[in-house]
Amino acid sequence: MIESDAERWVPEPAKDTGYGRTPYQRDRARVLHSAGFRRLAAKTQVHTAGSDDFLRTRLTHSLEVAQISREMGARLGCDPDVVDVAGLAHDLGHPPFGHNGEVALDEAARACGGFEGNAQTLRVLTRLEAKVDGAGLNLTRASLDAASKYPWPRTAGQRKFGVYDDDLPVFEWLRRGAPGERRTCLEAQVMDWADDVAYSVHDVEDGVHGGYILLETLLADADERAELCADVARTYSDQPADVLQEALAHLLADDAVAPACGYDGSHRAQAALKRMTSALTGRFVAAAVAATKAGRPVRRYDADLVVPARERHQCALLKGMALRYVMRPRAAEDWYARQRQILTELVELLCRRAPDFLDPVFASWWRTAADDTARLRVVVDQVASLTDPAAVRWHHRLTTA
Incomplete structure (x- = not known):
């Protein structure tokens, strides 16, 4: 890291507590101790928070993303605390009731520029949290940039964006030195892939546990596999269904998947399901690290994360399973x-x-x-x-x- 990466929006006096902590370790502590982070424990991930003790909340999801980000970033040579901060902070702006709530608030906030969870995250970090007056948690430039998945304001037809108009001054400050208007730093790309891996794999784990996803049905029903791939081609992937069919065949043939079929909630079944999630997470991470590795530490704008096609397709298929078998059916319920x-x-x-x-x-x-x-x-x-x-x-x- 260079000196400007450790700058803060509001300069702070040097602290000498005897611990020798880096600026990025301080950033991590600030996020962990924030009120917004604590509130994630009672915010929906996919299933309503509190509806089942097994299921993930925004807090447990954020901790998992941070862990995956930290290990993947460290293997690439990123500062581990910067990618950890990005993983911990990336969902701080999400409202009650998950993406369902995000849709409702975007409509309600139309007159002031709409609502988007990632733009709200920047607002929480730089304005709303009570740490430094007028600057939120006052994180370093590197940590704020790493938490910015979509570093651009809202434009016509753009569903995802990362900053509201009245937060542009701090956004322009944190993006100083970026080589392009929409170029994300490597740490943000690591966090983004860790987020994709975590919620795709873990949402399927939660879906299998809840009885919504029946892996054995997919294994036995060719027509259902074809419909799933067509669905994913429309929603999560730019690849045609036949390419996704091949990726799905490899996924279902994985040695870790078959033992997770026929889930009955027993200890043996839970262990098999956990082995599947661990194996898929490890494989998705290792593939990206191997494809990106430059033989030297890489960080900020030194490189872009490379995710091989098969792993990207399989991640999209897992997202499609959660969408098709969990989110859509539940979205039709009166409570949603x-x-x-x-x-x-x-x-x-x-x-x-x-x-x-x-x-x-x-x-x-x-x-x-x-x-x-x-x-x-x-x-x-x-x-x-x-x-x-x-x-x-x-x-x-x-x-x-």
Whole structure:
């Protein structure tokens, strides 16, 4: 790393605590000790948080992404704490009820530029968290850049973006030195692949445990395999279905997959399922490291992460399994529509009753906001910060007050 990588948006006095910690180790501690990180324990990953003790939440998912990122980054020569910070922080901006809540808040926030979990993450890190006044956690440039999966503002037709217009000053500062407008640093690419690996493999593990995904059905039913591949070609991959069919055949023929079929919840079945997830995670990571390895430490903009085609296709297929057999069926349930209604009504109610019903920190920002657009953004920030149970409680309190 070079000196500018360790700079902070708001300069801080040097600290000599006797521990000899690097700036990036301090960044990691700041994220781990943040209120936003603690709240991830009660935010939905795929299944509603608290619905099953086995299933992952945003917190456990973030810890898994950080672990995968750290090991993969270290093997490539990245600073391990920078990629660890990126993994820990990457979902801090996600609202209650996971992607379902993100859709609802994007609609509710249309008048102030919409809502996107990655852009909200930057806002949490650089503004909303209470560590340094006016700078959020005040992380280093390298750590903020590593946490930026989509380093660009919203444009027409662009579903994913990483910064709201009123956060552009700090965004432009953290991107100083980037060789291209949309070029992500290597640490962000490592975190992004770790995120893909973690949620594709682990969502399938959770889906098998919950009885939503039956691997034995895929093994036995050629028509269902073809339909899955066609589905994935439309949603998660730019490859034709026949290419995905080949990748799926290799995936299902893996020695670690067959023992996980016929899952019955027994200790033996749980062990077989865990061996499958461990084997797939290790293989996806090792393939990317081997394809990227330059024979020397690489970091920041020295290189791009290379993921071989087969592993990328298989990761897309796992995502497709979770989408086809878990997320779509559950999205049709009444509770999922109710989640969107709760968040939409919360924004509407708080816009009418603010600042009285806002938390003190958001109330103060609401009072000093320049106009209605800025006040709407404060309300959206408040709602996005809530956990799943808190959103339900707030909605009940505001609709019965």
